[in-house]
Amino acid sequence: MISPPHSEAELWSRASALAGLSLGDLAAQLRRAVPQDLRRAKGWVGVLVEDALGATAKSKADPDFELIGVELKTVPVSRAGVPLETTFVCTIPILDIGDVEWHESRVLAKLRRVLWVPVLGEREVPVADRRIGAPILWSPSSAEEAELRWDWEELAGRIGRGEIDDLHGGLGHSLQVRPKAANSRSRRPGTDSDGQRVRVLPRGFYLRTHFTARVLRENLVLP
DNA sequence: GATTGATCATAC
């Protein structure tokens, strides 16, 4: 176990030290086996980096680094540093979200302060050989927050009106709503547009790759 | 090739 960082500077120092390591290197340091691929280990990279940086136990509530209020997001990238996947932000409190304001939303709470750790995610590269990139400590600019808020207001508003089953991944410019479930048979309490209680597929908010791509690009540090 | 819906492991 690695102790939690007590300052952003300490977290930054630790994360910077990981840059350039391969996942095989880091797994060896933590005496952990490396999976052949991530099909049956989708969260493996995230947990590995969490543990290496001293994130609080996963059983607890957000943020990952409680003492300093920072969330960790590992993001799979191409060799050019462009995200290969969307980024999961949070699950959606379907029954309550209609009564929530943006400034108290889960989305803003999660994204207020984020340590991004890019990791090579090309499937043709063996997991153990994938290298960890330079970290980025980020907070949304006012423009970025406005973009996120615009989407959130639209999406949360529709969910609050019982329209969740009309939503799909194609909605939202920076933020989208997609399933977040064990499988397509999962259900959670919700309401339909008549206010009737129904069982609906659990959903989550995700950041589109173009949003994350810009965050990484604008914070790129050239060697 | 990019996108959206579906899915996987683990802890409690």
Added chain:
DNA sequence: GTATGATCAATC
């Protein structure tokens, strides 16, 4: 079953 960590893979 719920919540954490996400990526897979069928389809557009």
